[in-house]
Amino acid sequence: MGVTHLTERSYLLLLQGTLPPEEARALARHLEEACESCEEFLASRPAADAVDGLADRALGALSPVGARGNDLEFARIEKRLRESAGPPRRRARAFVPAALAATVLAAGVAGLVVSRSGPERPAWDGVKGAQPAAPPVRLRFAVVKPGAQAPAVEKGVSGQVVEPAAGLQFEVESGRPAHAALVRVSGSGAPEVFWRAKLGPGPAPVTRDGSLAAYSLEDLRGVQRFVLVASDEPLGPERVAQLAAAVAPTGVVPDASALGGVSLDVIEVVVR
Amino acid sequence: VSEPKRSGAPASPGDPGDAALVGRAIAGDRGAFRALYDRHRPAVHRVARAFASLDADDADDVVQDAFVRAFASLAKLADPGRFGPWILTIARNRALSRLERRRAVDKLSDDLSRESEALAADVTALPEPGHEAELDVVRRVVDELPEGPEKETVRLFYLEGELSAREIAARLGVGKSAITMRLERFRAKVKRRILAEVARLRGEGS
Numbered sequence: 001m002g003v004t005h006l007t008e009r010s011y012l013l014l015l016q017g018t019l020p021p022e023e024a025r026a027l028a029r030h031l032e033e034a035c036e037s038c039e040e041f042l043a044s045r046p047a048a049d050a051v052d053g054l055a056d057r058a059l060g061a062l063s064p065v066g067a068r069g070n071d072l073e074f075a076r077i078e079k080r081l082r083e084s085a086g087p088p089r090r091r092a093r094a095f096v097p098a099a100l101a102a103t104v105l106a107a108g109v110a111g112l113v114v115s116r117s118g119p120e121r122p123a124w125d126g127v128k129g130a131q132p133a134a135p136p137v138r139l140r141f142a143v144v145k146p147g148a149q150a151p152a153v154e155k156g157v158s159g160q161v162v163e164p165a166a167g168l169q170f171e172v173e174s175g176r177p178a179h180a181a182l183v184r185v186s187g188s189g190a191p192e193v194f195w196r197a198k199l200g201p202g203p204a205p206v207t208r209d210g211s212l213a214a215y216s217l218e219d220l221r222g223v224q225r226f227v228l229v230a231s232d233e234p235l236g237p238e239r240v241a242q243l244a245a246a247v248a249p250t251g252v253v254p255d256a257s258a259l260g261g262v263s264l265d266v267i268e269v270v271v272r
Numbered sequence: 273v274s275e276p277k278r279s280g281a282p283a284s285p286g287d288p289g290d291a292a293l294v295g296r297a298i299a300g301d302r303g304a305f306r307a308l309y310d311r312h313r314p315a316v317h318r319v320a321r322a323f324a325s326l327d328a329d330d331a332d333d334v335v336q337d338a339f340v341r342a343f344a345s346l347a348k349l350a351d352p353g354r355f356g357p358w359i360l361t362i363a364r365n366r367a368l369s370r371l372e373r374r375r376a377v378d379k380l381s382d383d384l385s386r387e388s389e390a391l392a393a394d395v396t397a398l399p400e401p402g403h404e405a406e407l408d409v410v411r412r413v414v415d416e417l418p419e420g421p422e423k424e425t426v427r428l429f430y431l432e433g434e435l436s437a438r439e440i441a442a443r444l445g446v447g448k449s450a451i452t453m454r455l456e457r458f459r460a461k462v463k464r465r466i467l468a469e470v471a472r473l474r475g476e477g478s
Binding site for chain 1 (some may be wrong): 277302305306309310313314315318319332335336339340343344345347350354357358359360361365366368385398401403406407409410414416425431432433456457459460461462463464465466467468469470471472474475476
């Protein structure tokens with residue numbers, strides 16, 4: 001076998017564990033020796049990945065114990081975690097009856113109260129006080145699983161693992177009338193704008209042709225993010241996809257001031 | 273290379289490992305969060321300090337960002353015992369994102385994409401070379417470095433561990449980017465060798 005320099009393909013397959021064993025062994029032999037080409041490839045990776053984590057852990061072993069933490073810094077971290085945990089409980093409870101009613105109507109089952117969690121979510125700013133520049137919106141979902149007698153429906157929590165056989169029933173809520181779209185974005189592939197509607201204020205289940213429809217996860221794998229994009233004025237499909245693609249990779253919604261009158265909300269599931 | 277103290281490994285046989293701490297943290301145990309923070313903060317800080325373009329305040333911000341991100345996403349960590357490399361990956365991406373924001377504030381998509389890769393980086397998908405193998409890798413890479421500016425920089429940053437990359441640049445009288453580049457070249461050698469271990473283990477898995 002000839003020179004076995006790292007390539008984008010072999011690197012990704014190796015990380016994923018899908019590189020054929022004979023190729024992995026050849027690569028192992030090659031990487032044992034100094035190779036400027038491969039080192040340049042590794043140094044120029046645009047983002048850190050799991051190999052970086054192993055490398056940094058190994059390098060940490062070289063150093064004496066470094067700067068330890070302190071109470072002030074830890075308190076700041078705790079404060080940010082509290083701030084990112086979501087809306088105050090008082091507001092969240094006020095949300096429940098409307099969500100419950102809509103979902104019971106939608107799914108035909110009782111007891112579904114949707115809640116979510118996720119990193120660095122902006123606080124729900126509601127409709128009290130000054131009129132926000134963009135319509136405040138929330139995206140929630142239920143997981144619909146096929147059952148022998150009837151589908152089972154349970155509340156969805158952002159970040160949860162779901163089976164490919166399941167579907168997602170979405171519910172959107174807006175603080176005022178708005179134009180909205182739902183977009184799916186995964187790690188690869190173009191954003192898929194799969195639903196658009198004019199919303200009134202309040203919660204509303206996502207429907208297709210006037211009927212409830214769960215979004216099928218069949219044939220999807222890995223992290224799937226669903227982005228609700230809303231604005232006072234209609235947005236073109238390209239703009240919707242662009243906004244969703246920008247925010248979806250992390251699920252972190254940028255400051256409203258950076259979005260120019262557009263509201264976003266994101267949930268994610270891991271399909272496996 | 274002196275006998276190291278490893279990030280993420282229990283300090284003594286009686287201490288809980290990362291897996292136990294992560295489990296307790298997910299259950300809401302504040303003390304477990306603090307223990308994870310205390311244990312990994314030095315290594316996370318070191319990752320941030322390797323970027324000479326980041327000043328001390330930036331490095332502290334990267335540390336905070338990394339822990340906030342990691343703690344908020346603990347439930348996504350498939351193998352809690354590998355919290356160490358996971359948070360180091362997050363920290364490196366936070367540092368890279370911070371630098372990139374300065375270069376192009378409107379590259380939101382790329383920036384967030386990088387962060388996504390950090391969070392999605394599935395450290396559990398990689399075979400674990402093992403502590404001794406990793407140690408052996410870094411020792412050999414250091415030993416094989418020819419005497420010169422790169423080795424001097426590595427010595428100051430990793431072996432002595434007192435100075436940040438920015439401080440090393442000032443001490444040696446060279447540009448900050450030169451120091452970052454030397455450290456990155458060295459890291460690339462370490463990554464190559466670690467990847468060789470990963471590939472070897474993958475090859476054995478057939």
